[in-house]
Amino acid sequence: MDLRNLAEELEDIEALDIVAAPIAEAVDQLLPEGPTRDALRGTWLGHPLHPVLTDLPIGFWTTAFVFDLLPFRGSGKAARTMIGLGTLSALPTAVSGWADWSALPDRQKRPGVVHAAANAVAIGLYAMSYVARRRGRTARGVALSMLGAGAATLGGYLGGELVYRLGAGVNTGNAAMETADMWSPVVEGGQAVDQPVMPPP
Numbered sequence: 001m002d003l004r005n006l007a008e009e010l011e012d013i014e015a016l017d018i019v020a021a022p023i024a025e026a027v028d029q030l031l032p033e034g035p036t037r038d039a040l041r042g043t044w045l046g047h048p049l050h051p052v053l054t055d056l057p058i059g060f061w062t063t064a065f066v067f068d069l070l071p072f073r074g075s076g077k078a079a080r081t082m083i084g085l086g087t088l089s090a091l092p093t094a095v096s097g098w099a100d101w102s103a104l105p106d107r108q109k110r111p112g113v114v115h116a117a118a119n120a121v122a123i124g125l126y127a128m129s130y131v132a133r134r135r136g137r138t139a140r141g142v143a144l145s146m147l148g149a150g151a152a153t154l155g156g157y158l159g160g161e162l163v164y165r166l167g168a169g170v171n172t173g174n175a176a177m178e179t180a181d182m183w184s185p186v187v188e189g190g191q192a193v194d195q196p197v198m199p200p201p
Contacts, residue, residue: 007165016113028102051163057152060086063082118154129144
């Protein structure tokens with residue numbers, strides 16, 4: 001499987017529907033259309049909420065990663081705190097992601113469910129890392145958080161592929177209004193046509 005086209009290849013795996021279909025039904029039952037679902041999908045922001053929330057767990061977990069790699073006095077406790085905050089912030093992030101995912105076309109649900117699974121594994125690993133650190137098993141906690149970082153990286157990669165390669169959740173019907181001064185006439189094949197005016201650098 002080519003990692004560069006991973007999301008596209010996952011789109012073609014119909015077997016993923018066995019997992020995606022019942023999850024989509026459960027999400028629709030738990031989050032019916034209404035104010036709560038609209039809030040989770042970012043209607044009040046004018047764009048999806050999920051990508052905004054992902055910055056929180058990514059930021060907290062990345063900070064913990066740095067503290068583990070570059071230890072200093074008190075870095076162990078600081079890393080544990082960052083992992084705890086990252087794990088807590090990942091929960092509403094995941095819920096907002098499910099709200100967006102359930103509205104995707106069936107083909108895009110397939111890579112989406114793998115994206116969610118990778119992130120769920122990451123959350124679980126980080127949660128176990130936090131518990132291990134609390135119990136004084138620092139080496140085990142660091143190992144678990146490193147595994148969590150790997151799972152989160154895969155999940156983040158697939159999330160980027162979903163949006164930027166497959167256009168998942170992208171609203172193409174809300175483009176800025178075009179005005180006449182944005183276009184200039186050119187001659188193409190003997191016919192006058194309009195083309196966009198390039199903005200000044």
